[in-house]
Amino acid sequence: xxxxxxxxxxxxxxxxxxxxxxxxxxxxxxxxxxxxxxxxxxxxxxxxxxxxxxxxxxxxxxxxxxxxxxxxxxxxxxxxxxxxxxxxxxxxx
Amino acid sequence: xxxxxxxxxxxxxxxxxxxxxxxxxxxxxxxxxxxxxxxxxxxxxxxxxxxxxxxxxxxxxxxxxxxxxxxxxxxxxxxxxxxxxxxxxxxxxxxxxxxxxxxxxxxxxxxxxxxxxxxxxxxxxxxxxxxxxxxxxxx
Numbered sequence: 001x002x003x004x005x006x007x008x009x010x011x012x013x014x015x016x017x018x019x020x021x022x023x024x025x026x027x028x029x030x031x032x033x034x035x036x037x038x039x040x041x042x043x044x045x046x047x048x049x050x051x052x053x054x055x056x057x058x059x060x061x062x063x064x065x066x067x068x069x070x071x072x073x074x075x076x077x078x079x080x081x082x083x084x085x086x087x088x089x090x091x092x093x
Numbered sequence: 094x095x096x097x098x099x100x101x102x103x104x105x106x107x108x109x110x111x112x113x114x115x116x117x118x119x120x121x122x123x124x125x126x127x128x129x130x131x132x133x134x135x136x137x138x139x140x141x142x143x144x145x146x147x148x149x150x151x152x153x154x155x156x157x158x159x160x161x162x163x164x165x166x167x168x169x170x171x172x173x174x175x176x177x178x179x180x181x182x183x184x185x186x187x188x189x190x191x192x193x194x195x196x197x198x199x200x201x202x203x204x205x206x207x208x209x210x211x212x213x214x215x216x217x218x219x220x221x222x223x224x225x226x227x228x229x230x231x232x
Contacts, residue, residue, distance in 0.1 A: 071098075071133050071170055072133070072168035072169075072170055073131040073132070073133055073168060074127045074128050074131065074132050074133065074134045074167075074168050074169065075128055075131060075168065076128040076129060078128060078167050078168055078169075079162075079163050079166040079167055080124075080163045080164065080166075080167040080169060081124060081125075081128060082163065083109065083110050083159065083160060083163050084109060084110070084121050084124070085110070085111075085112035085117065085121070086110050086112075086156060086159065087110060087111060087112070087148075087152045087153065087156040088111060088112045088113035088152075089111050089113050089114070089151050089152055
């Protein structure tokens with residue numbers, strides 16, 4: 001069975017204020033259960049949260065993929081190449 | 094490994110479009126090389142504005158419009174400076190001792206540094222900023 005931790009204990013482990021833990025629970029970043037009016041966090045939920053904080057893969061990778069997709073390659077069929085020698089500047093002297 | 098990212102400066106575009114430009118043939122050869130080797134070309138909205146103004150004033154407004162149309166359809170990557178980039182560029186200009194450093198050059202250098210673009214296609218003097226180098230066609 002998983003150990004149940006109080007908000008204070010989790011705050012101590014994560015080195016943050018207990019109010020921060022309550023905010024994480026409210027924002028559903030950290031799963032918690034209520035037992036007789038008291039908030040308890042399961043140890044494995046805390047481990048999951050820790051893993052997500054350590055390696056926020058989804059958001060970072062999404063940004064990287066976006067960057068990779070955004071860089072387009074210049075090819076021989078590019079419409080810009082049609083502008084080659086399109087005009088000549090008049091030299092009035 | 095040689096990077097396939099090149100930034101196109103204002104005179105790079107102008108010399109390619111203007112057939113009377115002394116570097117026109119050189120620019121055409123460079124663009125052909127970029128296309129054949131699938132280079133990633135970059136430019137900024139500041140450079141686009143400069144090219145548009147120069148084409149419109151020195152050649153004709155219709156050519157300037159054609160340039161904008163081509164850029165819209167082209168695979169040239171447009172970089173948009175953020176507020177922080179503009180602030181960095183202004184700080185760079187005010188702290189620089191060189192009088193040749195223009196706002197366009199400063200923004201270019203900052204955005205190239207941000208997107209790891211090491212080379213720039215230009216025929217003008219380039220202030221040494223963030224290790225940015227001019228692009229030369231390989232022999």
